[in-house]
Amino acid sequence: MSVNSNPRIDLQVVADLIPDNAKVLDVGCSDGELLELLRNQKNIDGRGVEISQRGVNECVARGLSVIQGDADTDLVYYPDNSFDYALLSQTLQATRNPRAVLEHLLRIGEHAIVSFPNFGHWSVRTSLFFNGRMPVTKDLPYSWYDTPNIHFCTIRDFVVLCDEVGAKVEKAVAINANGQKMGFSMPWWFWNFFGQQAVFLLRR
Amino acid sequence: MMAVARAKSRKADEANNPSSQVLRFGADKPLILEAGVKLAPFQIAYETYGELNADKSNAVLICHALTGDQYVASTNPVTGKPGWWEVLIGPGKIIDTNRFFVISPNVIGSCLGSTGPASTNPATGKPYGLDLPIITIRDMVRAQAMLVDHFGIDQLFCVIGGSMGGMQVLEWTSTYPDRVFSALPMATGTRHSAQNIAFYEAGRQAVMADPNWRGGKYIEAGVRPEKGLAVARMIAHITYLSEVALHRKFGRNLQDRQKLTFSFDADFQIESYLRHQGMTFVDRFDANSYLYLSRAMDYFDMAADHDGQLAAAFKNTKTRFCVVSFTSDWHFPTEESRALVHALNASGAPVSFVEIETDRGHDAFLLDEPELFSAIGGFVASAARAKGLA
Known part of the structure; x- marks a missing residue:
């Protein structure tokens, strides 16, 4: 059981939200898999920010425009409205100040797309409920004291944050443990219980 | 004593009549210097490698560092040593001279054939010495642009250089934004620090x-x-x-x-x-x-040239940048590159930034660093695709 059985399952879900030829900033772009997918499928004009130098070097070797940087400190250097889409995939929970990062995304991009593991998934709840300890699994291998994921949230938590920063949810997609999109008409409590990952399309 | 005398005279010859190719500009084509005076006549020494293609789209300009020269991929006539960047440039290398036309000029102010203080001042028949006006990075770049014009090249495919060469790369993208398709400034900065x-x-x-x-x-x-x-x-x-x-x-x-x-x-x-x-x-x-x-390096300060706004130096740039720094470089520390990258971001330029982990210091850009080469290779290959250079 895990909250994160395939952490990159969200890539295609994100790609489906982005129109052709868009200008895209991917914050926390890792080895550039999503940017490359978007370049090949959607012919986007893409840029990336990645904290690990190894990831950056892989991106540059792939021919992507990526800089080494930290979402918490470096987004301030991007002008308002400089991108059509500002993406943050599977990175929100590792930032020191998720609210500030979200606000920057909404400022830099006309749209923001955020994907994250849902800490409200039933497997997390049962792990905590029955074992009384923070969940540690094959796919979420960190102990509470060494995890880079310092700000986990649930889907409902995130909806509340969007409300607080004045972001409009244009679209939300939850992905279940089998990597399948869950129906759109489900109520939030259902997604919050069965959605393993969530992808939100937002705008100011 | 004889050997010294011979070396000395050979060097004097290299200043006026270099072993490399040389382009001479007469009194009708002066180089207008930032110091506010005209330099004429003047000459620029250079080497080329590879062939310029029919539409003149495959030219790569190499900018050398403080004590570098035009012999980037061929034997230096003074030292007899191989070209200083042969690890990077040559047939089948990352900058493949079978694909690209590489132009490597000697900078104005140097002593290997471009006009400098060791060149003969035509007004006196003696070496310029300190009678040569102060030369700036922009002056070097303007002279290089006249060389590029000579080849009939509108836009360079890539401009590459480290240290003072990196300063020239940046100046190229700022002074001639339409003439640089891609730029690779390495181990450099937009200004000389107080420590430098x-x-x-x-x-x-x-x-x-x-x-x-x-x-x-x-x-x-x-x-x-x-x-x-x-x-x-x-x-x-x-x-x-x-x-x-x-x-x-x-x-x-x-x-x-x-x-x-x-x-x-x-x-x-x-x-x-x-x-x-x-x-x-x-x-x-x-x-x-x-x-x-x-002195040219000391005077270099791109932000100061644009009312303190570094981003303004790269306004409306379309050039694709790959900025490279090295972890152990304390001559041009990574922070200098980071400031450049932030300015490029602010101006909307497509920019990559790679910091190479090495303990070899500033000179690492001249050395065989596999991670550096994979980054440069990836950047140049994708730029070549974008430029339509198959």
């Missing part, structure tokens, strides 16, 4: 304190300020290395001896190494050129 000015000033003072410098008129006097220039090189060379690399390479090891001599001999290997660096340098470089080029 300080080190170079110490070096210049060492040159000028040498009694043989003679107010810059040493060539006419038939002498050379070798000791001063050697000290300047020793000082600068320390800044090109890192403490870790120095310790790894030399430690406190003694040079050809078992114990300290209780004298000022070069007991330590590092002393012997630095003395060797200084001595070999004076055989290939002109002291006044060293003054002029180090």
Whole structure:
């Protein structure tokens, strides 16, 4: 059981939200898999920010425009409205100040797309409920004291944050443990219980 | 003595009649210097490698560092050594001369064939010495643009350089934004830091304190300020290395001896190494050129040229950038590159930024660094695709 059985399952879900030829900033772009997918499928004009130098070097070797940087400190250097889409995939929970990062995304991009593991998934709840300890699994291998994921949230938590920063949810997609999109008409409590990952399309 | 005299005359010849190709501009085509004066006539020495394609879209310009030269991928006529960037440039190399037309000019102010203080001043028939106006990075780039014009090239596919060469790369993208498709500035910055000015000033003072410098008129006097220039090189060379690399390479090891001599001999290997660096340098470089080029670096400040707004220097740029820094470089630390990257981001330029982990210091850009080569290779390949160079 895990909250994160395939952490990159969200890539295609994100790609489906982005129109052709868009200008895209991917914050926390890792080895550039999503940017490359978007370049090949959607012919986007893409840029990336990645904290690990190894990831950056892989991106540059792939021919992507990526800089080494930290979402918490470096987004301030991007002008308002400089991108059509500002993406943050599977990175929100590792930032020191998720609210500030979200606000920057909404400022830099006309749209923001955020994907994250849902800490409200039933497997997390049962792990905590029955074992009384923070969940540690094959796919979420960190102990509470060494995890880079310092700000986990649930889907409902995130909806509340969007409300607080004045972001409009244009679209939300939850992905279940089998990597399948869950129906759109489900109520939030259902997604919050069965959605393993969530992808939100937002705008100011 | 004969060998020294021969080396000296050969060097004087290289300043006026280089072994490389040379393009001469007459009085009708002056170089207008930032100092507010015209330099005419003047000449620019250069080497080329590979063939310019039919639509003139495959040209790569290489900008050399302070003591570099045009012999980037061919034997240096003064030292007899291989080209200084042959690890990167040549047939089948990352900058493949079977695909690209590589232009490698010697900068104005240098001493290998482009007009500099060792060149003959046509007004006097004697070497310019300090009568040459102060040269800036922008002056070097403007002269290079005249060379590029000579080939009928509108847009360079890529401009590449490290250190002072990186400054020229940045100046190219700022002064001629439409003429640079992609740019690779390495181990550089948009300005010289106070610390860099300080080190170079110490070096210049060492040159000028040498009694043989003679107010810059040493060539006419038939002498050379070798000791001063050697000290300047020793000082600068320390800044090109890192403490870790120095310790790894030399430690406190003694040079050809078992114990300290209780004298000022070069007991330590590092002393012997630095003395060797200084001595070999004076055989290939002109002291006044060293003054002029180090001054050009000191004066470089792109933000100051744009009312303190660095991003304004890259306004509306379409150039694709790949900025490279090295973790152990304290001459141009990564923070300098980061400031550049932030400015490029603010101006919306497509920019990549790679910091290479190495303990080899500033000079790492000249060395065989696999991670550096994979980044450069990826960047150049994708730029070539975007430019339609199959």
